[in-house]
Amino acid sequence: MLNRSDTRRAQLNGWPSRMEPGPPVVAVVVSILLATAGCVKEPEPPVIPATPRAVEIIGTPEVTTTTDRVIADFENMDGWCFACYPSEVDGYLTHSFDDEPSHDGDFAAKLVYDFSGARGVTAAAYAMTAHLLPLNWDRLGLWVYGDGSGHWLRAEFVDSTGEKFVGDLAPRVDWEDSWRLCALYQSDLVGLRDEKARRHPPLALTRIYLVVLPTAEHNAGEIYFDTLTVE
Ligand SMILES: [Ca+2]
Numbered sequence: 001m002l003n004r005s006d007t008r009r010a011q012l013n014g015w016p017s018r019m020e021p022g023p024p025v026v027a028v029v030v031s032i033l034l035a036t037a038g039c040v041k042e043p044e045p046p047v048i049p050a051t052p053r054a055v056e057i058i059g060t061p062e063v064t065t066t067t068d069r070v071i072a073d074f075e076n077m078d079g080w081c082f083a084c085y086p087s088e089v090d091g092y093l094t095h096s097f098d099d100e101p102s103h104d105g106d107f108a109a110k111l112v113y114d115f116s117g118a119r120g121v122t123a124a125a126y127a128m129t130a131h132l133l134p135l136n137w138d139r140l141g142l143w144v145y146g147d148g149s150g151h152w153l154r155a156e157f158v159d160s161t162g163e164k165f166v167g168d169l170a171p172r173v174d175w176e177d178s179w180r181l182c183a184l185y186q187s188d189l190v191g192l193r194d195e196k197a198r199r200h201p202p203l204a205l206t207r208i209y210l211v212v213l214p215t216a217e218h219n220a221g222e223i224y225f226d227t228l229t230v231e
Pocket of ligand 1: 105
């Protein structure tokens with residue numbers, strides 16, 4: 001079991017949307033209700049747990065011609081926090097320390113999970129955020145330091161109408177003690193409520209998360225991730 005007294009455990013409150021400077025184009029308000037989330041492909045949907053919490057992102061997205069743009073470098077974990085499903089799952093989110101891996105800069109995000117208390121059911125460990133993305137991106141990339149668990153790594157987004165979408169960063173985290181660039185394409189995202197739902201940009205990234213399915217091994221482990229980019 002994890003040491004809950006670990007002083008490194010993330011104590012992140014508040015949900016700022018960090019916007020980079022740029023010419024205002026369209027002012028939007030994206031309201032995200034994190035209370036309910038069905039899931040198309042996960043047999044027992046890892047709905048967001050316990051405390052329903054409305055999050056409002058207010059910002060002005062950019063139209064850019066960027067080729068490769070860093071959205072988060074995880075040099076600090078402001079605007080990120082941990083959640084899990086079901087409540088028997090343990091874990092925390094922090095940044096890497098000392099000799100722990102980072103891909104760029106001094107730190108990476110560290111997602112620590114323990115699924116062992118939730119055997120036989122779908123379980124998930126979430127890195128939660130509320131990060132408004134630029135209007136015109138095709139691919140989202142994330143460097144991931146795998147633990148060989150075989151768990152499913154996904155990302156969730158919400159559009160300007162509140163519709164939620166998910167995509168796969170990796171169907172199985174089957175690499176261990178090394179970095180791998182995981183990516184998903186906006187065109188491959190599917191709606192949570194309706195698989196064919198149309199996207200209404202801009203999108204906000206709301207979660208990066210690990211899922212274990214009922215028949216898979218419900219172990220404990222940790223992954224690191226770094227340098228979230230869109231292009
Ligand atoms: Ca970093």
